[in-house]
Amino acid sequence: MDVEKRITELTAEVRRLNDLYYGSGDSPLPDADYDALKDELAALVAEHPELEPADSPLGKVNAPAELTGPTVRHARPMLSLAKATGQEQISTFCERFSGQVFRVSEKLDGLSLSVVYTGGELDYVATRGTGTVGELVTGKVRHVIPGLPLRIEEQGRVEVRGEAVMLRSVWAAYNEAHPDKTLTNPRSGAAGTLVLKDPEAAAKAERLLRFFAFGADRDGAAVPVPAEFEPVARYVCATAGEVMDAIHEIGARRDGLDYEIDGAVVRLHEPAAFDAAGFNSAEPRGAIAFKYPPEEKLTTLLSVEWPVGKIGRVPPRAKVAPVFVGGVTVENITLHNPRLIRERDLRIGDTVAVVRRGDVIPFAGRSLPERRDGSEVEIVPPADCPSCGSGLEVRGTGEERWCVNLQCPAQATRRLMHWASRQAADMEGVGDVWIEKLAEDGVLKNRSDLYDLTAEQLLGYERMGEVSAANMVDSIASSKDMGLRRALIGLAIPMASEGTAKRLCLAGYERIEDVAAATAEDLVAIRDIGPKAAESIVAFFARAEVREEIAALRERGVNLDVLAEDRPVDTAAAGDSPLKGTTVVITGAFTDPRSGAKISRPDVTRLVEQAAATATSSVSAGTDYLLAGANVGAAKTGKAEKLGVTVVGQDELWRWLAEAGVV
Template sequence: MEAARRIDELTKELNEHAYRYHVLDDPLISDGEYDRLFQELLKLEEAYPGLAAEDSPTRRVGGVALDKFEQVAHRLPMLSLENGFSDQDLRDFILRLERFLNEPVSTGFSAEPKMDGLAVELVYQQGRLITGSTRGDGLIGEDISAQLKTITAIPLSLLRSNSDLLEVRGEVYMEKQGFADLNDSQLAQGLQPFANPRNAAAGSLRQLDPSITAQRPLKFFAYGVGDPESTPCASQTELLDYLRQIGFPTCPYNSFCIDIVEVIRHFERLTSIRHQLPYEIDGMVVKVDELGLQNRLGVKSRAPRWAIARKFPATQATTTLTGVEFQVGRTGAVTPVALLEPVNLDGATVSRATLHNQGEIDRKDLRVGDAVLVQRAGDVIPEVVKPIVDRRDGNETPIKLPSRCPACDSDLIKPDDEAVTRCPNLQCPAQLLRGLIHYCSKAGLDIEGLGKRYVEQLYEEKIIREVADLYTMDREVLKGLEGWGEKSADNVLAAIDQARKPPLADFIAALGIRFIGENSASLLESHFGSLD
């Protein structure tokens, strides 16, 4: 049949042109010619819908909107990375490797820009994209297959495959110009602009309607696979080349380095060109290049031993410390928070920063009214570095923690062996609220629809006061709340119902007991088995 033959020709031709454009950066045809071929294929598939292939380029324009994202388990964990903030941290990393191996690492390292985007996993079976998901907590992510399929840099089918199953890991990101254009569009529509390219990329992928994702200028770089044994590669450098050969774009600034000297030199190069790149990077990932050594080194609880993320020096700026707010956390810790004249740090507006504790305030000699140097440590967490003493005019005032809890007026205590001042009242409303927020958050049971703002609203309305209250909330009361409705109430109650029988370790960690984190909770579950 002529239509079937032409559809097959166009599908293969357009996929080949997409590969040359996104991976090889060597297009053979103009954008206009590509669009003409695309429209021809689209019309043929509309006339003969039964002939459209699963990997057709037309499948990228988006599909049916979802009610919610489904969860998907990673077959192999997507681990975090250990961070380093200095050249010495890199040297120490290599020394740890050599102590563990009891021999030098002589086969080199792969040094790769750390993209400031969203980590995802793409699962291919028999060479076709089956599932795409977010990293999530490393074990379980969200199924965003429909959204990822709209990104033209992600192949729907591989050019070739050596394995029935291939799990590709990479980063979805947005280039600076695409981000600027998107924000111009947002403002023109009277919508809130995004804070930075990473937030824009993450927000675009988490659109329940994939047709919205399809309109966003998202890009993708592959950086690894879940199981290297599913490839014919013996090193990370070979693996990156292999990924390009089968259809994936990889970062052109990846570099093989034979030793620590070359690793540091490449980091210095990336630092010097960082702001000239078309996309944001927030550091450089260093990996042992030999895959066999990676396997010998193994992993720690949350990160591989064979890799480290060398972060860029924190971005700094000068502003004014206008006041201090004292926050009570879920364990009763009273944390002073600096209120700052808003200042832009590398694309993000910062107006608040932690002051940690009274000892830190005294050590830095910080005062209200000071001109201060602030930075985003690791380009993420704002902190006050120091006051600029030369700018003082005598009107600055010392900062002292209160003697009574700002939330419940109980006497505060400071144990001699701790730097933190605490409220000892277990019924302190601030502690109860923070505990509820933690219980519902991603660090707790991840109850969909109960983010910080909604938990605060339920607490203020006296609907919840403790964890047990979450499981007895009334639908009629919820749907009558400001900003809620029948659908919101039903969705939240359904999410709570799913959280009634969590794994024991998750439940223990969600309770937010002091000194009991995820690892301790898992040990308790292993030992006791159940609450009975």
């Protein structure tokens, strides 16, 4: 290997990735791949220091080549952290500061910010930038981090440092509502949000962030994090063993969190000791980051399919040799989009690292080119729709393929499946396999055709028994009272999420025909519905086949009017309970005590709203109750206790809902 050439290549690549992530908020590589490139560069430079180029990214804060907006010099440098991946490195760090007390906290995977207050009022917000100079983003933050306090009780100059993250739930909802411009992951979503030129539009599109604080100082002296902020979860430890226990405990909670963490930060607990430890050019000596390994295993990429989705997106899905990763056996993975396939150089026959984190669909994080034998095949995106044969459009930065033929059979089948799904008509007895078979036979073409199915028809199919046929027909019949909100979800309107359906009901729309008659101006006037979503809704209902389908559903007795449970709640008329008129935050996992079944957070939200409570996303001084289910992180309960907010368990919550007459 030509070492000098490799160092030059790695330097250029790391700098390019820094510019992409810290400059434009996008990165084609997972963290593990980026770290591997930088580690390789560091190892080569350590062996050949004379070959390190002048523009080397080593020993410097990760940052873009230049800051494009207005800037401010940090009162204290905002540095990167040294990295540890094993217990030995943590033990060495703790031994270096023998006798000191340590603090272990979650290492959030987002964007570092400095938030400065003067006289209790928000002065400015800045990114880490180069470490010494940050880019001012105060105006943007006011739109996209709605929970950031505009004022605090503490006087003087107070600087709060922390991490802005995009919640996993926000990321998933945004991608569902914007399938033509999906965000690769929450981390890049957070970084990208603060480089957008129109933060107001980002807020309307619900591309929102949350800020977690991990430290504060007043006029240069360390102080507790102000009560108005949500702190990261932390542990105070006296020994290296306790530090490792805390690291493992944080790691065990990782998948249950609504935000990404990629490690744990270990630092000297006492501010004076931390300051006395000093720092080098890019890292404080009194802190180190323990990086959790991604849940990944190696396997073989066998084939790639390009299924057509319900609104025409044609994403790459790969078959891999079965591999046990993240607690399950994985055989199907996502490759995200054609751009990532090219940039990760993925090929059929490659050995790939399959990554699985929590509930996120498993994906190919990287390939291992060194294991190739020459038989591998390039993955070429289709030019034509695999279902209808029409030419595909290329859209977005991910170079995604889209079928724009509204009569495409695959799209029609996916739309039928979506209509029958739990969040829409909730046809429990109707499976995707049967929908696909009935669609292939021409029995199902439109959603309304589902309501014409008879048990006699179904009994003509092999493996369909009388009980199954009766269950399917009964399930379809019982779904007719779905109401406006579920119908809007089931129609799979591009750029209209489940939240959009809920807001249309709360805005006073009574019938689906009323929504169909609305103008873009009418819709934009509704909170959190942006111009693009409004235009998409108007264009959808302007199609003749959509209006015909609505009429056909009406003819078959399907209820497309707003249900009482989805109307705005009349607080005065709501049953008396401790929830009435209060502001609450809902967190954790919930179980219906009547059936023992899991109940989604949106369903819990609807129940508490029917009890005349207002649900918000983050705990603040104005919150009355934190309604906590199972697996709740210490950060949220800790902030609630600090602000004097009552934490209510789910057993008590269900009693209150019963008092209100909701359940």
